[in-house]
Amino acid sequence: MSANRSPRVFLAYTGEKARIVRAYDYLILVLALFLFIGSFHLHFALTVGDWDFWVDWKDRQWWPLVTPLIGITFPAAVQAVLWTNFRLPLGATLCVACLSIGTWITRIFAYHYWNYFPINMVLPSTMMPSALFLDAILMMSNSLTVTAIFGGSGFALLFFPSNWPIFAMFHLPIEAGNSQLTLADMFGFQYIRTGMPEYLRIIERGTLRTYGQVATPLAAFCSALFCTLMYALWWHIGLWFATTRYLKKI
Amino acid sequence: MATTTEKISEQMRLITQQGKMPPWYLKDLYRYLSAFAVLTVIYIGFRIYQGEFAVSTGLDSTDPVFETYWMRLFNFNVTFVTLFAGLSWGYLWFSRDKNLDTLEPKEEIRRYFTLTMWISVYTFAVYWAGSYFAEQDNSWHQVSVRDTPFTANHIIEFYFNFPMYVILGGCAWLYARTRLPLYAKGISLPLTLAVFGPFMILVSVGFNEWGHTFWYREEFFAAPIHWGFVIGVWFAHGVGGILLQGVTRLIELLDELEEAA
Structure with a gap:
């Protein structure tokens, strides 16, 4: 715990005070761990979950577009609070690590052990490199604009x-039933x-199949554009929720 | 030599003492850890029950065994959470501190720690409801055919897990309101958002199940009828504001404390 106070007054x-502060830090860590596993996972599963649940949904057209787009939301909101107030450059990594923990536990115990889906069919995707990049850009630039443009784009392009x-x-x-799949x-x-x-299944729609494998980078760059905007939006959503107001009545 | 021995003995006494009893600001540590342990046993117990009986008795809601194994569990869940809400909220309200104006800084610090523990237990319940059992619902829908809103997973997710985190969030809100001066003088907006927003997820069950009367299948999990849950969970970001309120006040209180070794 170290608030964003002026260096002139901060000692x-x-x-015992140091021990109190450290104990509070640990309590917050436990709280944050379960909060972001629970909340980010629910948000993610109910907006782009299908692309993450199933291996046959992981296409070239939608998966690289929608997953980073939703994946950047909570990281941006948490970065806004942790960086602005505490100079902690780990908001994105925290959120994405929590999401990974939640998805892995569920895929193993809810899909594989309960309903016998092969684990290879339900492997979760990873956004860890994207999150590390986003945190690094914010830490180095200390700028919302730079992080939104370069960090947001990199978040999508690295996915x-x-x-x-x-x-x-x-x-x-492979060939099965006289068909290639x-x-x-x-x-x-x-x-x-x-x-x-x-x-x-919402995968690979459209008629211009001659695009071939170019569909993937096109989807990634489209996602980069949207992530830039989404990052700025969710930064402000994070700040809005982190209000310190007390009300007279509700 | 004797001085060194005495120093070591004193250190050992302090360490032993610390090992037995948590420091004053962590007075509720064991209760906090117990809450985690109890909740873990309950949730893992539910998962074991599902593993044992969901396939054999939970696929057809018209089968008499469904009534025995699942609707009885539903009735138990609803009864339990209703009683638990009344008891826990009632206890926190009726044992409230009526002399908050005379609260010592040390005691207020301790209560901020306990509030953080309440919120932490709340987020632990949010984990089971929002992460594990929520996504498990998709897994179950893809191996069964829904013929009732009370599926083998819904009975646990919607009628135990959701109410449980709502109750624990309410406990955190009531604890702050009844035991901490700043929260008693004004209503903390971020704490209210963080508790009442996810509460709306429970209410969204109505919208979700109404939608499923048109589309009984779970064609895809990201369907718009599920987005009510999503908006509710955004309010969890209010925890950032609670953290800022707590840290700001703790710094003031620590400044009032005398230095101790």
């Missing part, structure tokens, strides 16, 4: 290359999802 605590080593193998072509598609056909008819 480091010693003795696909960070995940490609994990998921590339599931995009290998990917290994990821095969998972979808083999493990029937009772609530999700195949035709309802």
